[in-house]
Amino acid sequence: MYGKTLSLNDMKIIVSLLFGSLLQLGVYAQTPDAKSLHETAGNFMKQGDFNNAILVLNKALELEPNNIELSKDLALAYFQKNDLPKTQTVIKPLLERADADASVYQLAGMLYKATNDLKECERIYKKGLKNFPTSGPLYNDYGELLWGKDDYNAIKLWEKGIETDPNCSSNYYNASRYYYFTQDKVWNLIYGEIFVNMESYSRRTVEIKTLLLESYKKLFTESDMFKSQDTKNGFVVAFLNSMTRQSGVASGGITPDALTMIRTRFILDWFEKEASKFPYRLFDYQRQLIKEGTFGAYNQWLFGSVQNLDAFQTWTTTHTDEYSQFINSQKSRLFKTSNTQYYQTASK
Numbered sequence: 428m429y430g431k432t433l434s435l436n437d438m439k440i441i442v443s444l445l446f447g448s449l450l451q452l453g454v455y456a457q458t459p460d461a462k463s464l465h466e467t468a469g470n471f472m473k474q475g476d477f478n479n480a481i482l483v484l485n486k487a488l489e490l491e492p493n494n495i496e497l498s499k500d501l502a503l504a505y506f507q508k509n510d511l512p513k514t515q516t517v518i519k520p521l522l523e524r525a526d527a528d529a530s531v532y533q534l535a536g537m538l539y540k541a542t543n544d545l546k547e548c549e550r551i552y553k554k555g556l557k558n559f560p561t562s563g564p565l566y567n568d569y570g571e572l573l574w575g576k577d578d579y580n581a582i583k584l585w586e587k588g589i590e591t592d593p594n595c596s597s598n599y600y601n602a603s604r605y606y607y608f609t610q611d612k613v614w615n616l617i618y619g620e621i622f623v624n625m626e627s628y629s630r631r632t633v634e635i636k637t638l639l640l641e642s643y644k645k646l647f648t649e650s651d652m653f654k655s656q657d658t659k660n661g662f663v664v665a666f667l668n669s670m671t672r673q674s675g676v677a678s679g680g681i682t683p684d685a686l687t688m689i690r691t692r693f694i695l696d697w698f699e700k701e702a703s704k705f706p707y708r709l710f711d712y713q714r715q716l717i718k719e720g721t722f723g724a725y726n727q728w729l730f731g732s733v734q735n736l737d738a739f740q741t742w743t744t745t746h747t748d749e750y751s752q753f754i755n756s757q758k759s760r761l762f763k764t765s766n767t768q769y770y771q772t773a774s775k
Contacts, residue, residue, distance in 0.1 A: 461491040468500060477508040495526055502534050506541070514538050522551075529555060529562040536568050548572055563588040563595025570601060581605070589618070590769045596625040600635065607638045610655040612646050613663050614771055615639075621709055623729065624762040636733045643686060643730075646670060647677040662770035665701040669693050683731040683739075687723045708764040716753070724753035 459467070464487035471480035484501040491497060502517040518538055521531045532555025539548035552569035559565060566588030574581040582605050588598035599622035606615035619639045623632050646652060652667045673689045673696075694713050702710065716722040724746065731739035743750045 461487040461494060461497065464490070465497060465500070468504070472500070472504060472507070475507075477504045480504045481508070495521065495524065495528075495531075499530060499534060502538075506534070506537060511538060511542055515542075527558075529559040529565055531555075532559070533562075533564050533568060536565075536572070540572060545572065545576070561591040563592025563598055566592070567595060567597040567601060570598070574601070574605075586771060589771070590766060593764045593766045593769070594625070596622055599625065600631055603635055603638065607642060612642070612649070612652060612656060613666050615642050616646070617666075617709065620729070621762075621764065624709070624712065627757065633733065636729060640681070640730050640733055643689075644681045647674060647681060660770065660772060662705050665697075665705060669696045669701065672696060683727050683729075683734060683742075684723075686730055687726040690726065691717055691722060705768075705770060707768050707770075708762075712762065719752070719756070721749055721753035721756065724750045725757075728753065728757075 464483050468480045468483040468487065471477070471483065481501065481504045484497055484504060487497050488494065488501065498517055498521055502514050502521070505511075505513040505517060514534075515538055518531070518535050521527055522535055524531075532551055535551045536548050536555070539545070539551060549569070549572060552565060552572065555565045556562065556569065566584045570581040570584035570588070573579075573584065582602060585598045585602040585605065588595055589602060592598075599618040603615050603619035603622055606618065616639060619635045619642070622635050623639070626632055647670075652671050653664075656667060657663050670689075670693060673692050676685060676689045676692065679685060690713065694710060694717060697710055698714060713722065713725075716725050727739060727742050727746075727750070731742060
């Protein structure tokens with residue numbers, strides 16, 4: 428047997444079998460797994476190609492039918508494609524699963540809001556918050572649902588979201604806008620500035636920057652800053668006391684340069700008198716920028732860019748180093764705050 432010479436026909440058969448095996452191995456090696464399919468679908472989603480995303484996600488679910496992350500993305504792809512019946516087909520079974528997380532309820536809420544089934548939408552949010560009582564996105568979305576019905580209890584939900592999930596930017600966005608249209612002179616400023624530091628380059632950022640500038644004008648227009656404010660709140664009283672001491676700087680008008688001076692003096696005053704009683708991440712950040720020598724650039728970015736774009740661009744041209752230092756530093760930072768620094772109690 429070992430000394431037998433193979434015939435040409437035997438060689439052809441062996442080569443053919445080997446070649447077939449290699450082809451099969453190649454096919455198996457090239458068959459993508461659910462994880463790589465999920466990544467591919469994600470790329471299609473980013474490109475707005477929802478049909479391809481749906482196709483690939485369905486293939487991935489054939490491999491891992493119980494993968495809830497795949498199902499959530501499939502529901503989202505159908506939703507973004509505006510195929511609401513298919514969205515519902517995918518999302519309803521997920522609500523019954525033991526491993527359903529807060530984002531499942533968020534997706535379901537988006538669906539029922541889109542179909543104008545507001546009663547079911549509210550039921551979903553209530554159930555979601557019962558299961559996930561510290562979910563900032565759920566508080567935000569439920570608040571937006573109430574706001575859409577002219578129900579001002581929305582602010583209680585946004586405040587609860589800020590208290591329990593302090594790094595969810597959308598609650599600050601909505602709360603800041605809400606307070607801007609009330610008599611409040613403190614929380615629209617505080618929450619608005621936190622928001623733009625969490626979400627620094629979005630469409631919503633420009634809107635809140637504009638409201639912040641106008642809010643400072645309103646604050647210093649009042650002869651009595653304490654009028655109609657929550658004087659039972661120690662943080663509010665401390666904030667207004669310190670701002671009142673800076674009123675003289677505002678006599679020439681509220682400009683980015685004036686605000687830089689007002690806010691610098693406020694921070695120095697705050698850390699001398701109030702910081703130990705009311706530690707606050709936003710003020711820590713402002714003091715850090717003062718120490719770095721970029722607080723002027725920060726205020727130009729915050730206020731100058733919405734007050735007068737030409738003047739702002741001129742300022743950045745004549746202060747290139749300072750502005751570049753601020754922008755580079757800002758892009759490398761992730762602004763986060765703490766749920767131990769929640770001082771708003773009036774809207775609870």
